[in-house]
Amino acid sequence: VQLVESGGGSVQPGGSLRLSCAASGFTFNTYWMHWVRQAPGKGLEWVSRIDGDGSSAVYADSVRGRFTISRDNAKNTVYLQMNSLRVDDTAVYYCVNGGRAYSCGNWGKGTLVTIS
């Protein structure tokens, strides 16, 4: 299993970024996919999850209405569109495939998003 995030970088408050995660090594369209973030020196924060066919998505309260998760099963890729970014969105963003029983399974190495 490989999960490779991209799209991170530095953006001013109020700006937008789109993260991508290229997946391989498993049957992508049968797995939920998550985004989890970690602010510098802080703990893990679950951000969002999308089901296998992209028909259902759930968001943490802290990002609902600003972030949108989506997926392209033809490209084995999941995305996180982040709008109206705030300083407190600064974090490493991890792409994670869904494990059994609503858990997180395999983790990518993460991509750093800095809002300043």
Next chain:
Amino acid sequence: QTVVTQEPSFSVSPGGTVTLTCALSSDSVSTTYYPSWYQQTPGQAPRTLIYNTNTRSSGVPDRFSGSILGNKAALTITGAQADDESDYYCLLYMDGGIEIFGGGTKLTVL
């Protein structure tokens, strides 16, 4: 607002046993929250240890075990080793489908 609480830090001697817990501000933790546990060493991505309360992920040593203790989820490490020194996080699946991580426990082995 629902909060998931873990001990901020814990210490265990090499070879010893330690139990880390995961509590919910609004309810008792039960199997219906599908608690899972993750290990993270500095500078690394997390690793999944336990899912569905007590099932070990592939390759996880059997010195790691999960359970429900009273009204909390628990992660027990039996025979702690030096390389178990890490941050540990629990994750709970909530009504409505959102998921919440605990604040994490920093485990020291000394």
